[in-house]
Amino acid sequence: MQRDMDLCRKILQVIEGGNDRPHTIGVTDLGEDEAFNVTQETLNYHVKLLIQADLVNSSGTLVRGIPVVRGLTWKGHDFVESSRNQGLWEKAKQTVKEKTGGLTLELLSAALASVAKKALGIDD
Structure with missing residues (x-):
């Protein structure tokens, strides 16, 4: 699967707009933008990449195969701000x-x- 930096940016924006309680990101969280008409599998893959890149805090657990996130890291906030x-x-x-x-x-x-x-x- 190829990495999509536009999707990564969108996921970071969604996480920034949420809260720091443990939660999962679903395809409906991306909104109705046609550019982000992706499968949950593709979304999960990109969330895992963002966790590996130290842009997203994770609880380290999965819910039905979906990574549980806990907000952005400092580096994640910096990236969102610079790409806003x-x-x-x-x-x-x-x-x-x-x-x-x-x-x-x-x-x-x-x-x-x-x-x-x-x-x-x-x-x-």
Whole structure:
């Protein structure tokens, strides 16, 4: 299964909008956006990736195969904040894809910071 960074971003936004009580994320939590018409299996896979990347806190348990989450980590909050603006998000993704041909969390985070600095008129 391929990693979808747009889906990862959406999951992080959903978790941020929730609470820190242990809970699962279901496909209905993503809303009715056609871009996120995914299966629960795909969603579970991406939640597990976000836990592995230390962006999401987890209780370490599964409910009917669905990972139980407990909110975002500091790193997760930073990523959500830096990717909140849709225009900056698209520019960062485009920049990384053009230069490297792929998307990684590390490169996206760096590109988001760079794009934001440019928007603020701050030189790197």
